[in-house]
Amino acid sequence: MEGKVALLDRIREAKRRRLKEQWNVFKSNRLAYLSLFILLFIALIAIIGPLIAPHDPYEFDLSKARSPPSLEHPLGADELGRDILSRILVGARYTFGVSIVSVMVGASIGTLLGLISGYKGGLWDTVIQRVNDVLLAFPTILLAIALVAFLGQGVHSLVIAIAVSSMPVYVRLVRASVLQVASEDYVVAARMLGLSEWRIMMKHILPNVIAPVIVQLSYHMGLAVLVASALGFLGLGVPPPTPEWGAMIGSGRIYLFSSPHIVFFPGLVISVTVIAFNMVGDGLRESLDPRVRALLRRW
Amino acid sequence: MRHAISRSVIVGVVIVLVLAILGVSLLTGWFGRKVETAPTTVPATTQTPGTTQTTVTAESPRTPVSTKNVLKVAIGIDLDTVDPHGQTTTVVYNVVRHIYETLLWYDEKGNVIPWLAERWEVSPDGLTYTFYLRKGVRFHDSSELDAYAVKANVDRWIDPTVRVPARAQLGPVKGAEVVDKYTVKIVLKEPFAPFLRALASYLLIASPKVIEKYGNKTITEPVGTGPYKFVSWEKGKKVVLEANEDYWGGKPPIKRIEWVIIPDATTRVAALLAGDVDFAYNLPPTELERIKGDARFQVLTPVSNRVIFIAMLPKGPLADPRVRQALNYAVDKNAIIKNILFGLGVELKAPVPDHFFGFYPMKPYPYDPDKARKLLAEAGYPQGFKVVLLHPTGRYLQDKQVAEAVQAYLSRIGVQVELKTMDWPSFVAEITKPLDQKTYDMVLLGWGPAVADAHFTLYGQFHSGQAPPKGLAAAHYSNPTVDRLLEEAMREVNEGKRRELYRQAIEIIWNDAPWIFLYTQAWFYAGVKNLKGLMVYVDGEQIFFHKAYFG
Numbered sequence: 001m002e003g004k005v006a007l008l009d010r011i012r013e014a015k016r017r018r019l020k021e022q023w024n025v026f027k028s029n030r031l032a033y034l035s036l037f038i039l040l041f042i043a044l045i046a047i048i049g050p051l052i053a054p055h056d057p058y059e060f061d062l063s064k065a066r067s068p069p070s071l072e073h074p075l076g077a078d079e080l081g082r083d084i085l086s087r088i089l090v091g092a093r094y095t096f097g098v099s100i101v102s103v104m105v106g107a108s109i110g111t112l113l114g115l116i117s118g119y120k121g122g123l124w125d126t127v128i129q130r131v132n133d134v135l136l137a138f139p140t141i142l143l144a145i146a147l148v149a150f151l152g153q154g155v156h157s158l159v160i161a162i163a164v165s166s167m168p169v170y171v172r173l174v175r176a177s178v179l180q181v182a183s184e185d186y187v188v189a190a191r192m193l194g195l196s197e198w199r200i201m202m203k204h205i206l207p208n209v210i211a212p213v214i215v216q217l218s219y220h221m222g223l224a225v226l227v228a229s230a231l232g233f234l235g236l237g238v239p240p241p242t243p244e245w246g247a248m249i250g251s252g253r254i255y256l257f258s259s260p261h262i263v264f265f266p267g268l269v270i271s272v273t274v275i276a277f278n279m280v281g282d283g284l285r286e287s288l289d290p291r292v293r294a295l296l297r298r299w
Numbered sequence: 300m301r302h303a304i305s306r307s308v309i310v311g312v313v314i315v316l317v318l319a320i321l322g323v324s325l326l327t328g329w330f331g332r333k334v335e336t337a338p339t340t341v342p343a344t345t346q347t348p349g350t351t352q353t354t355v356t357a358e359s360p361r362t363p364v365s366t367k368n369v370l371k372v373a374i375g376i377d378l379d380t381v382d383p384h385g386q387t388t389t390v391v392y393n394v395v396r397h398i399y400e401t402l403l404w405y406d407e408k409g410n411v412i413p414w415l416a417e418r419w420e421v422s423p424d425g426l427t428y429t430f431y432l433r434k435g436v437r438f439h440d441s442s443e444l445d446a447y448a449v450k451a452n453v454d455r456w457i458d459p460t461v462r463v464p465a466r467a468q469l470g471p472v473k474g475a476e477v478v479d480k481y482t483v484k485i486v487l488k489e490p491f492a493p494f495l496r497a498l499a500s501y502l503l504i505a506s507p508k509v510i511e512k513y514g515n516k517t518i519t520e521p522v523g524t525g526p527y528k529f530v531s532w533e534k535g536k537k538v539v540l541e542a543n544e545d546y547w548g549g550k551p552p553i554k555r556i557e558w559v560i561i562p563d564a565t566t567r568v569a570a571l572l573a574g575d576v577d578f579a580y581n582l583p584p585t586e587l588e589r590i591k592g593d594a595r596f597q598v599l600t601p602v603s604n605r606v607i608f609i610a611m612l613p614k615g616p617l618a619d620p621r622v623r624q625a626l627n628y629a630v631d632k633n634a635i636i637k638n639i640l641f642g643l644g645v646e647l648k649a650p651v652p653d654h655f656f657g658f659y660p661m662k663p664y665p666y667d668p669d670k671a672r673k674l675l676a677e678a679g680y681p682q683g684f685k686v687v688l689l690h691p692t693g694r695y696l697q698d699k700q701v702a703e704a705v706q707a708y709l710s711r712i713g714v715q716v717e718l719k720t721m722d723w724p725s726f727v728a729e730i731t732k733p734l735d736q737k738t739y740d741m742v743l744l745g746w747g748p749a750v751a752d753a754h755f756t757l758y759g760q761f762h763s764g765q766a767p768p769k770g771l772a773a774a775h776y777s778n779p780t781v782d783r784l785l786e787e788a789m790r791e792v793n794e795g796k797r798r799e800l801y802r803q804a805i806e807i808i809w810n811d812a813p814w815i816f817l818y819t820q821a822w823f824y825a826g827v828k829n830l831k832g833l834m835v836y837v838d839g840e841q842i843f844f845h846k847a848y849f850g
Contacts, residue, residue, distance in 0.1 A: 060707045062634040079639070080704055235692070240703055240718055251703070254585050 032283025114174025683713025
């Protein structure tokens, strides 16, 4: 009895140590560490944006159209004389929020399908993989455009479009890992113990295939910000006058030479967000890879 | 080691960002130039665009000598055909009209003047027009312009086996009769008051030899009487014309015109700035300030025949004229013209442009959101309502931007606008559906007839018989009095009486407000400064170079 408690404690302790080690590895990548804070900051803005925006993002004044940055409008005014800073702050929830939610949805469904496909095999595998092949054959942005055209404009269809177009990668990724893990002794043991398939997939396989998914997730969110912005730029995103970052660039692009600030600032926040996601992805890859950790431990 | 790398990368990124922000701030004048920034927000087009129209036609009395022999002109679209009777597109008309001419033409004020015909007579019943032709005019193939040549052109125009897209626009022509060698009669089936203007706009006269050779097949060999002769046409690249030394109106100063086809408007600006072309058509308004500020160039902003408006369908809240008036009060047209069109427009004072025959000025609906709210409350919509506004993107100057501004203005009086856009073919399919199948409430549209006569705008847009799917009357407007006035005006030969009929129709339409009356669109053309003697055609869209020269 006592032995079992001690064992559980030791396992818990080991888990905590591993987590701490991973965190330390992640922290040692300063760029990733900084990027994490940038993302947290943007996430905060996505939540409280409307509260801190200095102006109403929809209030327009044509006499101030395209006016350059000033004290009243720190980032200038856009083509209808709306405050760009306020629009960026409020727009965070559309561009950033939509990207995160849709990639999470896409990754969850993709992971589940990958698990089923890899573990169950047979007909399940064939059907899921062939459908997945079809989806993979389309470039992400093209698939997203087709879906938005089919579903109509709006936040919901934007989420669905990005989710569906980001899903296939996870199906592939998870299936490959599952094929490896499924033949491990502990999975065989679990099966011998008569655990249900669902429990084996969720408790014994998923935790061991999740690391690459998390890394992919971070890269993918950066990509999703770009896809959401690109759709907005093409006029297929959230309909106007919603201050979505990509749409802001799209409607400001004809003034690129005469009033570059209309395009520059939304472009800057998109770039920073995408770079930050990629950096965090790099950091996660290093810290979640046992080989990197082992290498670092030796030093 | 890797920490050092990360740190230098961070420092690098920070420096790049700071530099980028600095760069933009300097470009847009963030630092230290507060006073000077004001003009960038206010386009310097204080003069109304129309004023250039009269000044550019000033000609020097003697035939000037050009210091340069080749004129290169950038246009946005390729020619579809050089057939004189197969024309559809204004820019193409403009090019081939240097080769072909018409019996009548316009002066700079838009009055009909003699051209290939020296004078004309109209029979009292308005059915027979007699034209006395100018003598000694020869086509480029040296055949003579006579009554037979004109008859051959009229016959081809009304021949149903020939493709003539503008056939109906010329009016109900029955046929032509040769009276003597230099006198020809054109007979109509029923009176058609705008006939002389339509004739001046549409019926290009080609050489009878060419007409005989091609018959009802598309003419690919343009031979006319005009100041320039056709040399070559490289599809998608350029059209070359050379001066007609024997032109009856005097030999043109510039020996050769090359029309270069550059579809992208920004590329046309670049070509002009680089000196690759001497003149460029149809430039983007966002470039207006930059080119105006450049001493090397002259800018033309002639007002076009095209009115831009938002047609409101008579359904839901918009069926109430008070609501439609409210929407007119809610939109500040002058702010839109100044800040979104960069001044390239003139506020509508009637449903037709100011320079049209039949124009009668009404008092524009001023920007008055309070009055708009009051009218909405009277009509029973104090909280406003929701509407769908369909608009094209990239068809008219700044169309999407104007739609967004209207959306913003209407939100101030509680009217929530959902914007909807489509590619042009789907857009046209949508607006030509019958009223009960339409999926929108309002549509942003332009309407620009080639002939500057109120008939073409009012009849086409407000006669109940022209409502889709039969015609293109976007607002599905229906008013028996207006129908009657427009029909009478179409047949009335007396100009004074015609004007009076149009005045009455315009008053009714203006107060009924089936449109949000926006503006007449102006064009933006630019050329090198020493290019003189340009003639801007009455439609504000075509430029003629037969008297042009490099000073």
